Amino acid sequence: MLTLSILGFLAEQPLHAYELRNRISGLSGHIRPVSDGALYPALDRLRRAGFVVRHEAPGSGATRRQVFTLTDTGRQEFLRRLAEPAPVEITDRNSFMILLAFLGQLANPVAQLRVLRRRLSFYDQPAGYFYDHGRPLRADEMSDRFRRGMLATAAATKHADVQWLRGVIAELEGEITGRPERVRKLGL
């Protein structure tokens, strides 16, 4: 996920590591700030893989900035990862949010729809959290108030997510079917 965040921000504009760190930390709501020990090696892996190139620039302080720019293959890799996310990037909400932050960079709305529909279909399968003899327990069967709270807040989150997903999917579908019609009309 760190790698995708780096590629995503660099796809917008070249940035140096320090600025990347701030943006990535902001992306998670400062819940889990990136550590330098993760960021600098990650940038070097990307450089060795040929996805970014590095060049020096003066900093606002004394230390010179190492500015990273996405290469063409880096951009291809980024778009591929956006369009074909791994299963965990769909199921894990934190990971999906990072995907969502950069989904707008996927130029094709059909590709955007594919990702959003995968997330929505994941929500189709009901998620039972606790089991008694293999049977998932319903909220009202649970004696523990904290576990009931888990289920209640999870349900609220799911509801909000599904509502939004349905809305944005309908919006995109309208734009896709709407556009060719208009083009046809204008063309005639």
Add this chain to the structure above:
Amino acid sequence: MLTLSILGFLAEQPLHAYELRNRISGLSGHIRPVSDGALYPALDRLRRAGFVVRHEAPGSGATRRQVFTLTDTGRQEFLRRLAEPAPVEITDRNSFMILLAFLGQLANPVAQLRVLRRRLSFYDQPAGYFYDHGRPLRADEMSDRFRRGMLATAAATKHADVQWLRGVIAELEGEITGRPERVRKLGL
């Protein structure tokens, strides 16, 4: 977090690794099933640390089960980790949910309250996700619909969490102040 889940389930009853795996996977809503390569080494670390003991039992199939039982020091460690969670276990929602799943095992409601209040106070600080020249952008200032969606669903989640936290905190506070009064009344 894997370690806390293991300790939590073993605090309820002795279990073998396979059963633990099922419960831990269920706990996350099957979003991120535990891999054997994480579970078995984790159990062995706990055994070497003296937090669990292992003994054999017949399985339903051919392979014999390795049943793990929490030791007294293991239970102490578990309760300590529940009562004094690391910062990331408060800020990261996934981690906090695991904490919540076992918070009922903390016998003292005052200790439970301390944990819940820490989570609530984390929500006090506003979370800006994207920045423009250092200034956090509001949802209506953002041109990207997916990023607006991120903020919207995050706000809904936060709202549900805060509502629930306030409710359960008030409930616990009532029980704490209520109980001694009744005891006093009965005592007189």
Add this chain to the structure above:
DNA sequence: GCTAGCATGTAAACGGTTACATGATTAG
């Protein structure tokens, strides 16, 4: 006959956390 479930493990590779190391500038 085959797949799914039950049941336990190991090893290599990878990536992240924590701590260490350095040094200039700016605001209180």
Add this chain to the structure above:
DNA sequence: CTAATCATGTAACCGTTTACATGCTAGC
């Protein structure tokens, strides 16, 4: 004068993922 911010990095340690390895039983 001191803390925060800017700015870049390294090294040890730790835990997770992924892939490999084995073998029985029950249901289709």
